[in-house]
Amino acid sequence: MKAPFFLFSIVLLSILSSCGSNKELQERAPAQFNEVYYSQTENGLNLYIPVAVIQENRVKLESVYFRGMHSALNLDAEKPNLYVASFATGKGDKIMHEDPKEEYGNKAPQAPKESPFKIESDEAILVFKQNEKTKYYKLTGIEERN
Template sequence: MKNALLLTTGIFILTLFASCGSNKDLQERSPAQFNEVYYTYNSNGIELNIPITAIQDQRISMDAVYFHGMKSKLEKSQEKPNLYVANFRMGSDDMVMHEDPKQEYGNKPPQLPEESPFSIEEDEAILVFTQNDKIKYYKLTGIVEKE
């Protein structure tokens, strides 16, 4: 009887810890106000642009984004202060191929696929942001391709 009680208590505690660790919920409220989110293809891959009209910089930091089966860090644009950009490397046209491996030193490999924690469509992305020291997720929808 005592062993059964210990076993049940142990399973309960493990379940409690496991559910706390995997608490990844999409946020209903947007962490910022966005303009039209778009992406373009360039010689290195895909560039995802997230224009923001309003954000509380002191409370929210934009960290990363999942898009087209890959994950990339978000960086604030140098030219446009309200634009966040994520670059997804899909290979490069200017790779050096040579019989001497030392000649290929500067080549950058394509980005490895990384599965999104949520199911998304082709015109959607998952934004990873930090708010009050907590990692949160928000789904961006209606992403369009521009040239």
Template sequence: MKYFYLVFSTVFAAVLLSSCGSNKELQERSPAQFDQPYFTSTANSLQLFIPVKAIQPNRISLDSVYFRGMKSALQQDPENKSIYNAHFNTGKQDLIMSSDPAEEYANKMPQMPVKVPFELKEDEAVIVFKENNKKKYYKITGIKEGSKE
């Protein structure tokens, strides 16, 4: 009987702790009306563009995005307010090597892969947004390389 109680307690505790740690649920309802997302890439970087048709800025704020094993902040394009973009460093960059440490200060830290809490395909991303100051997640699909068509 003690053995059964010990096993039952261990399994119960494991289930309870694992459900608390995985609090990230994808929302089925979109936080905004999105147009076709796309990305461009170079040897050293990847730029993700998310066109937004309509959003309620007093209720919703787009925070960041998970894409291809990386996470980056989403920023509203200053020239076109209906496009949000995220920049990812994907390759080696030229480093400034100098005897003066102040000159080396301009070197950027490489962007390391992060543990993405979701299962994503190559053409999928998860947008992290805040709705009424509560963090939520929404998956977008069909991301293609190139410009908006």
């Protein structure tokens, strides 16, 4: 009686643990990208992902990990195929005052969030949904532009 229960428990635990660790990088890009780049701003940096071709009915670009931070991707209002992620590094001008009410409006730096995969400083992890499944793709060769 104990042996079947023990065996069933082991099988159940192995199934449950394998579901949670199913993160793997996709080798095929979810879309055709032009050169990915970033630029420094007063309050942080912006990562730009220009998309040449994407199957919008099957693929949805959601977020990105870059330089120890995580941010949602938004479609640029002026450029229809440009996705932008904004990261607040907190390097902009700060108002320091003895009255804390005067400091209202200071932006806090973005909390660090570790990427699910090891990446270099010129790489980012793109998080996207394809057919309702979350997938990951590594973007490489990201350069700074002004």
